[in-house]
Amino acid sequence: MSKLPNVLHISTPKSWRGGEQQVAYLYEELEQKGITQYILCRKNSAMAKRGKSKGWNIIECRKTIAVDPFFARKVKSVCKQKQIDIVHAHDSHAHSSAVISASLFANTTPIVVSRRVDFAISRTSIKKYNHKNIKRIICVSEAVKKLTEPDIKNKSVLKTIHSGIDLSKFSLTEKKN
Numbered sequence: 001m002s003k004l005p006n007v008l009h010i011s012t013p014k015s016w017r018g019g020e021q022q023v024a025y026l027y028e029e030l031e032q033k034g035i036t037q038y039i040l041c042r043k044n045s046a047m048a049k050r051g052k053s054k055g056w057n058i059i060e061c062r063k064t065i066a067v068d069p070f071f072a073r074k075v076k077s078v079c080k081q082k083q084i085d086i087v088h089a090h091d092s093h094a095h096s097s098a099v100i101s102a103s104l105f106a107n108t109t110p111i112v113v114s115r116r117v118d119f120a121i122s123r124t125s126i127k128k129y130n131h132k133n134i135k136r137i138i139c140v141s142e143a144v145k146k147l148t149e150p151d152i153k154n155k156s157v158l159k160t161i162h163s164g165i166d167l168s169k170f171s172l173t174e175k176k177n
């Protein structure tokens with residue numbers, strides 16, 4: 001039987017929105033499968049607070065600017081210390097941090113990127129989407145994939161995986177009208 005991978009999720013927003021909820025759903029599902037995971041997030045962020053309250057493996061780091069080399073260096077150190085097999089970047093700044101970690105700090109850990117936005121990749125970001133460490137770009141819809149595809153050299157890294165929700169957390173009510 002093969003070893004399950006150790007996963008480092010990176011989530012950089014301060015607040016809690018849909019993307020952070022998707023990270024939470026993924027963390028909970030992978031946890032049930034016995035996969036060891038860590039979430040590297042901004043210090044005092046909503047992700048850090050919620051994750052700690054649930055007993056998740058949370059690693060907080062100060063992040064003061066969009067492209068923060070100190071945060072990127074932390075990605076590398078966590079990968080080494082925790083023997084991470086996959087880095088999953090869940091937002092644009094997380095993606096930048098993972099690529100900077102690879103480019104500046106020689107982090108060789110494979111990167112998976114989640115792309116949830118329905119606009120084309122900016123000209124200044126094309127390089128980070130084609131970095132050699134990126135092994136998969138997960139698009140949440142075919143529309144997102146079609147917008148992303150023209151700028152990706154290796155089309156085989158693109159994969160559509162739709163977002164999910166946990167229906168058990170919502171109660172159904174009878175329609176009144």
